[in-house]
Amino acid sequence: MKQEFTLILYADNNFSVLNRIINILNRRRVRIKKMMAHENEDDFRRGGVVMLLFVTPDLMEKVKLQLEKLIEVENVTIQEGSAAYFEQSERIVDVD
Amino acid sequence: MDALLTKTEALVVPTKKKISGSEVLLRSLVAEKVTTLFGYPGGAIMPVYDALYGYADQLTHILVRHEQGAVHAAQGFARVSGRVGVALATSGPGATNLVTGLADALIDSTPIVCITGQVFAHLLGTDAFQEIDVVNTTLPVTKWNVQVTEAKDIAPAVAKAFYIARSGRPGPVLIDITKNAQNELIEEFEYKHCESIRTYKPSPVLQISQIEAAAKLINSAKKPYILAGQGNILSGATKELVEFSEKTGIPVACTLLGLGGFPTDHPNYVGFLGMHGNYGPNVLTNDCDVLIGIGMRFDDRVTGNVSKYARQAKVIHIDIDKAEINKIIKTEVAVLADAKEALQSLIKKCDANKHTEWIDKFRALNEIENEKIVRKEFNPSGELVMGEVIHLLSEMTKGEAVIVTDVGQHQMTTSRYYEYKKPRTNITSGGAGTMGFALPAAIGAKLAGPEKQVVAVIGDGGFQMTIQELGTVMQYKVPVKILVLNNNFLGMVRQWQQLFHEKRYSFTEMDNPDFVKLAESYRIKARKVEKREELQSAIREMLEAKSSYFLEVVVGKEDNVFPMVPAGASVSDIILEAPTSV
Numbered sequence: 041m042k043q044e045f046t047l048i049l050y051a052d053n054n055f056s057v058l059n060r061i062i063n064i065l066n067r068r069r070v071r072i073k074k075m076m077a078h079e080n081e082d083d084f085r086r087g088g089v090v091m092l093l094f095v096t097p098d099l100m101e102k103v104k105l106q107l108e109k110l111i112e113v114e115n116v117t118i119q120e121g122s123a124a125y126f127e128q129s130e131r132i133v134d135v136d
Numbered sequence: 137m138d139a140l141l142t143k144t145e146a147l148v149v150p151t152k153k154k155i156s157g158s159e160v161l162l163r164s165l166v167a168e169k170v171t172t173l174f175g176y177p178g179g180a181i182m183p184v185y186d187a188l189y190g191y192a193d194q195l196t197h198i199l200v201r202h203e204q205g206a207v208h209a210a211q212g213f214a215r216v217s218g219r220v221g222v223a224l225a226t227s228g229p230g231a232t233n234l235v236t237g238l239a240d241a242l243i244d245s246t247p248i249v250c251i252t253g254q255v256f257a258h259l260l261g262t263d264a265f266q267e268i269d270v271v272n273t274t275l276p277v278t279k280w281n282v283q284v285t286e287a288k289d290i291a292p293a294v295a296k297a298f299y300i301a302r303s304g305r306p307g308p309v310l311i312d313i314t315k316n317a318q319n320e321l322i323e324e325f326e327y328k329h330c331e332s333i334r335t336y337k338p339s340p341v342l343q344i345s346q347i348e349a350a351a352k353l354i355n356s357a358k359k360p361y362i363l364a365g366q367g368n369i370l371s372g373a374t375k376e377l378v379e380f381s382e383k384t385g386i387p388v389a390c391t392l393l394g395l396g397g398f399p400t401d402h403p404n405y406v407g408f409l410g411m412h413g414n415y416g417p418n419v420l421t422n423d424c425d426v427l428i429g430i431g432m433r434f435d436d437r438v439t440g441n442v443s444k445y446a447r448q449a450k451v452i453h454i455d456i457d458k459a460e461i462n463k464i465i466k467t468e469v470a471v472l473a474d475a476k477e478a479l480q481s482l483i484k485k486c487d488a489n490k491h492t493e494w495i496d497k498f499r500a501l502n503e504i505e506n507e508k509i510v511r512k513e514f515n516p517s518g519e520l521v522m523g524e525v526i527h528l529l530s531e532m533t534k535g536e537a538v539i540v541t542d543v544g545q546h547q548m549t550t551s552r553y554y555e556y557k558k559p560r561t562n563i564t565s566g567g568a569g570t571m572g573f574a575l576p577a578a579i580g581a582k583l584a585g586p587e588k589q590v591v592a593v594i595g596d597g598g599f600q601m602t603i604q605e606l607g608t609v610m611q612y613k614v615p616v617k618i619l620v621l622n623n624n625f626l627g628m629v630r631q632w633q634q635l636f637h638e639k640r641y642s643f644t645e646m647d648n649p650d651f652v653k654l655a656e657s658y659r660i661k662a663r664k665v666e667k668r669e670e671l672q673s674a675i676r677e678m679l680e681a682k683s684s685y686f687l688e689v690v691v692g693k694e695d696n697v698f699p700m701v702p703a704g705a706s707v708s709d710i711i712l713e714a715p716t717s718v
Contacts, residue, residue, distance in 0.1 A: 052334070055271075055283070
């Protein structure tokens with residue numbers, strides 16, 4: 041059964057990293073409901089993405105492992121529901 | 137006068153010599169101990185080719201006839217040598233011609249680095265001549281890729297590329313270098329090898345708790361069963377696998393890419409897995425109580441219908457890639473580790489045991505296969521069949537040649553009947569199933585192991601997909617042996633059409649050229665065999681030839697490869713012959 045998950049990802053920031061992340065989701069037909077990407081305030085060479093996804097728990101876990109395989113990706117966390125998404129994205133907006 | 141003096145003084149100040157980005161690239165490759173490059177020049181990579189002219193004593197460049205040939209040759213080189221293979225191409229179509237090989241190398245975990253030229257940085261995104269967004273095009277088919285627009289970034293990119301390509305689960309990496317970066321002059325540099333990347337952890341630390349959990353299952357198992365994949369070969373664990381199997385008495389079957397990782401003449405070897413694998417190994421997957429996958433990924437050609445696969449078994453999965461665990465088959469115990477390290481620990485923790493009756497069950501089932509299929513294939517009447525050719529090749533090379541196969545019936549037949557004895561002797565396109573792989577891969581394989589007998593076994597369809605590489609064989613006098621099994625059909629597709637599409641042979645029959653004349657036009661000694669009594673002498677002549685040799689063997693047009701797990705069926709529903717209705 042598909043449900044909402046918040047995906048929080050930290051990575052080195054370069055021209056292709058966002059495409060790599062999106063590619064993994066697209067290939068597995070994972071629906072992205074919302075997304076916010078940012079570079080770090082104090083170091084533009086690092087950044088992060090927070091996404092609200094609609095996906096089964098099983099596929100969510102497999103996608104997490106694929107994202108962790110990306111060379112630039114430092115850390116991926118998953119939380120059920122959308123609360124974490126709104127909390128994270130507001131924090132990013134506040135910083136900006 | 138003052139000005140002149142100043143100028144003179146400036147000249148005597150010691151300055152570091154400046155070199156171009158292209159030379160930085162070549163020096164970096166030399167520092168990575170690269171000896172052989174496979175490539176094809178073009179506008180956007182010309183500065184590198186110009187620099188290469190001065191590096192002939194350090195880098196051997198093989199001019200292929202198509203960029204796909206370069207990448208497959210690099211793959212063959214890597215698979216035989218265990219080192220990183222390197223291919224060079226220009227921008228645009230030169231780069232996109234690499235895509236198939238990159239995809240092949242990614243799914244088959246082959247370490248290669250491809251270097252592509254790119255248009256000047258100021259032209260990026262302007263639809264300039266031969267400008268294609270290569271980084272985004274190759275992004276899903278590489279382990280990592282990067283675009284470099286400044287000369288100072290070339291050496292670090294090469295260092296990172298080689299580290300990523302060969303570490304952890306190996307894979308292909310692409311570096312796209314803009315022409316201005318190739319031309320740019322920078323001060324001489326000291327090459328620094330890459331030894332770690334902050335965000336990349338390729339080698340998981342072996343957890344002893346996982347080994348203990350696996351050993352507990354293995355020690356109490358009545359019918360344990362090992363499925364050995366290519367990870368076993370890549371980690372250099374073949375000796376440990378034999379030792380583990382001998383101590384525990386557990387039977388071993390190999391996946392397509394795992395062949396060569398366990399000697400086929402070992403008493404614990406029970407056969408080849410998969411859609412056209414052996415009868416016993418497929419059927420008894422659904423009978424074992426503990427299934428131990430080592431460096432393999434439960435590919436759908438191995439599992440058949442996943443919902444009916446080894447449901448009764450507790451699965452232990454040993455793999456270096458965390459994303460492979462539980463991807464296809466639910467695992468009872470996951471051992472996230474390099475195969476060699478895991479096996480060394482398991483050997484210590486597992487009890488000595490014997491499973492004679494269990495292994496006999498494999499033998500009994502394989503005997504049914506021998507009776508119904510193998511003996512007939514080895515001693516046929518009428519037209520020549522693929523099985524007897526491969527059986528003879530295996531006997532005459534004592535199972536010790538490097539065999540490079542393409543994709544299709546000949547590939548499955550070779551995997552079934554060639555009796556591989558050593559690792560890195562089975563070079564084939566597994567996961568991607570790339571027709572056209574074998575001829576260029578065999579060139580790379582022979583250059584990686586000039587002392588080895590390298591035989592490319594190819595069907596008439598796949599041969600014509602990269603047939604232009606005969607030119608490379610000719611120009612560099614690569615003494616590779618080319619054995620084409622010609623049934624004038626795209627045989628595997630035809631087999632499916634016969635079995636599952638009511639014999640509607642839709643566009644699978646081929647009107648082929650005179651292959652012998654064609655090979656001879658490339659100054660390659662060639663022979664065609666249509667009669668059984670000529671086969672042995674022809675294979676001997678091919679094997680004994682000091683130079684390249686082309687042998688065409690005409691085989692039955694409508695022969696099938698059996699056994700077969702029909703698509704969607706369980707591995708235990710493997711069939712030994714065509715249903716009577718077809």
